[in-house]
Amino acid sequence: MIPVQGFKGAKVAVLGLGRSGLATARALQAGGAEPLLWDDSPEARAKAEAEGFACTDLTRNGAFEGVACLVTSPGIPHLYPQPNKVIARALEAGIPVDNDIGLFFRSYATPDWDDYETTPRVICVTGSNGKSTTTALIHHILEVAGRPTQMAGNIGKGVLSIDPPQDGEVVVLELSSYQTDLARHLTPDIAVFTNLSPDHLDRHNGMGGYFAAKRRLFAEGGPDRAVIGVDEVEGRYLANQMAEGPQDDRVIRISSGQKLEGFGWSVFARKGFLAEWRKGKQMASIDLRGVAGLPGAHNHQNACAAYAACRSLGIAPRLIEGAFHSFAGLPHRSQLVGERVGVRFINDSKATNVDSAAKALQAFGKIRWIAGGMGKDGGIAALQPFLGSVVKAYLIGHSARDFALQLGDTPHEICETMDRAVARAGEEAEAGEVVLLAPAAASFDQYPNFEKRGEDFTARVRALIG
Structure with missing residues (x-):
């Protein structure tokens, strides 16, 4: 405590x-x-x-x-x-x-730190998608590196429930916009911004308020190092505000898909390879294609963010690469549940909005897609460009019929329940295909939270595959 x-x-x-x-x-x-x-x-x-x-x-x-x-x-x-x-x-x-985040930052440091050889550090991770995976991956890398570390915030324990820090400990916090918006004290040593896409807009009175809540971690917090995803204009704006110029390596720009070579420090992933560049020179490269716990371009962005944060602490690239391969991933986030006769079953119940569902749909080929629940504004119309890999959709929950109207020529079946959707997808799937739960909707019509929805999917898949 x-x-x-x-x-x-x-x-x-x-x-x-x-x-x-x-x-x-x-x-x-x-x-x-x-x-x-x-x-x-x-x-x-x-x-x-x-x-x-x-x-x-x-x-x-x-x-x-x-x-x-x-x-x-x-x-x-x-x-x-x-x-x-x-x-x-x-x-x-x-x-x-x-809120508790503000209380944590005003209370974390104590006079005991004067006797420590290495001052404890705090890494905070925010953004729309990938926060949990990035936070857990940083924590995992630190454990593999032998650094004392704790994980808390919007994942794991509440921030005030963690133990007082040891000498040299690194606390990794996942922070939602709800948490960063109100905290009166925000002083991370390293702050990470993964990406931004529309979410919680009623709570923040629109996209501008949502971004402003995320931005407080950097503007109010004044971190020593800022790791910022620049695949959206908001990230580019934030990086521009935090840096004195393109060569200012206090800001590490990250991307999944863009080549970032003209900056003081950048980390990016293209075609499955992560690259670190500093002052015009490539410092390291990692092949992410065989990392089972981080499938798809969105997870490659998470890998870039975690890599950059850990490099800021002086952890060697080869050690980070080894930790990538031993990272099992998180439940309900591109989680491999099992395989039967060449068909993989993937639980991405955390894909509660269109943007996260789009990332899941891009991560795999030949998809039997289970979607639906309590749909959000606009439904799944924005997913049209990402439906090319969908062999067939199996729709569940309150929004099943509304989603069906937005699928165009994509084959689909209204199943209503998870039980029927898993059974039908399992019956029809062929070797080389993926049965993917990526609902693009909230869970509250049928489940108390996305975790329970993912657990139901997992239980039914395991019963199916034996």
């Missing part, structure tokens, strides 16, 4: 008692603060009270009297589409509003 600093003897309100909320309450208490907890759910309040915490109705008048700060969980809106009523009260009263 990271005890929260700066609130000893003070009352701190905590809104939302999920994983991060309870971890925040424990860390505040450990730092000498008096946490006042609230959640609209009676079950969540009961769980907190069972741990000995006091629950205070933050919706009542006068609830913020004597309160030094309100800490809110990332899933609770603080601005758009409209502030939660508790947060609105805090804003009206002038009470500082923060």
Whole structure:
């Protein structure tokens, strides 16, 4: 646990008692603060009270009297589409509003660090797609390199639940736009921006607000090193703002598909090969085509981001290459579930939007595509350019019929349920084909989250292949 600093003897309100909320309450208490907890759910309040915490109705008048700060969980809106009523009260009263990420950065460093030979470092990863894989891959490389490391944030543990750092430790954090948007303190040593595509637009009042939330990690954080994906104009703009010029190697530009040779430091992947260039010279090259845990161009971009972050820490290219090959990948992200008579079954349940589904469709050939769920604005119309490899689509969930209307000439079948979709795709698939779950939709019509959807797919595939 990271005890929260700066609130000893003070009352701190905590809104939302999920994983991060309870971890925040424990860390505040450990730092000498008096946490006042609230959640609209009676079950969540009961769980907190069972741990000995006091629950205070933050919706009542006068609830913020004597309160030094309100800490809110990332899933609770603080601005758009409209502030939660508790947060609105805090804003009206002038009470500082923060989240666990802000508390982490104000509390992570301690006087014990004066005795360390190597100062602990923090790497933060944000972006629309690939955050989790990039974060886990950096963490895996550090483990292979023998560096003490922990992984937290939007993946693994909550940030305040990790252990106090050892000498030379590197903490790797995945941060969503919800987390970067509100944190009052953001001071990463290395910040990584993977890419940007439309997502969470209602929460950020449009694409500009969404990008602004991501950009705060760099503009507010002032990292020593910035690793920035430049395959979209927003990334190019961000790299331009962070660098004093093209030769400024404090910014490492990364790409999947572009050759980046005119910069002080760049890492890019083309035709399955990763290349590192510094000051006009190629420093290293890695063949990514045989790396089973990182299939497709989108994962090659993730590899470039992780490579650049780890090179910033002085880890050798050959060691990173070996770690790539031992990386098993993450569940629900281009995860190989199994194979039967030459047919591979791939679980990419995390592909909840059109952009991530497009990347999955480009990663494989001859695809039996399982898609559908709670569709987002525009459905799957934007996927038309990527349907050439789809042999047939098997549509499930609430948006199955809407998706069918947008498939054009692509053969398809409305299956409605995962059970039928897996069975039909398994029956019809031939050797050399891939049965791919890449829903291009949220899961909430049939599952509580994308993980449960992926687990259902996995269970049904394993029953099918025996």
